[in-house]
Amino acid sequence: MRFKWVWLFVIMLLLAECQSSYWVLEKDRIDEVPDIKSYVKDLQMHDDVKGYQVFTISEGKKMVVVSLGSNDKAKKLEMSDVKFSPKETIVTVTRKPAPKANEKNPYILIGLDKIEGDLIVQDESGDRFEETDDQQ
Structure with a gap:
């Protein structure tokens, strides 16, 4: 009986480690993070801004806002992958045609x-985004 509890505990630990450590916040939920809402509003007013900005949200978690700039307004961004290593975190996004801009x-x-x-934000081709100046 004790052996079953040990296995259950090990499986629970493995499942906890397998959980995704990233997510995409739906744009209709942006009201939940006022600082980011303000930044996104500025992005729409300063449509030449291309790059990423990092925000600290609840419980020390981070939110990375990646923008394409007005030159790519016929595109949209989708999440591709995040890779973690002790030296760097690599966030990869994919550019897709937007059905309507x-x-x-x-x-x-x-x-x-x-x-x-180090945080690296790149597209599917390996082109890196630069960190933007948050003082828009």
Whole structure:
């Protein structure tokens, strides 16, 4: 009987480690994070801003806002992958055609449980986004 409890505990630990440590916040939930809502509003007014900005949200988790700038307003961003290593966290996004261009500056909201080492934000081709100046 004790052996079953040990196995159950081990399985629970493995499942906890397998949980995704990133997510995409739906844009209709942006009211939940006022600082980010303000930043996104600025992105739409300053549509030449291309890059990413990192915000700390609840419980030390991070939110990465990636924007394409007005040159790519016919595109949208989708989450591709996040890879963690002790030296770096690599966030990869994919550019897709937007069915209708309803944003002056397309963006995506990526939540991360943690950032390990240097943060690299790139597209599917390996082109890196630069961190933006948060003083718009």
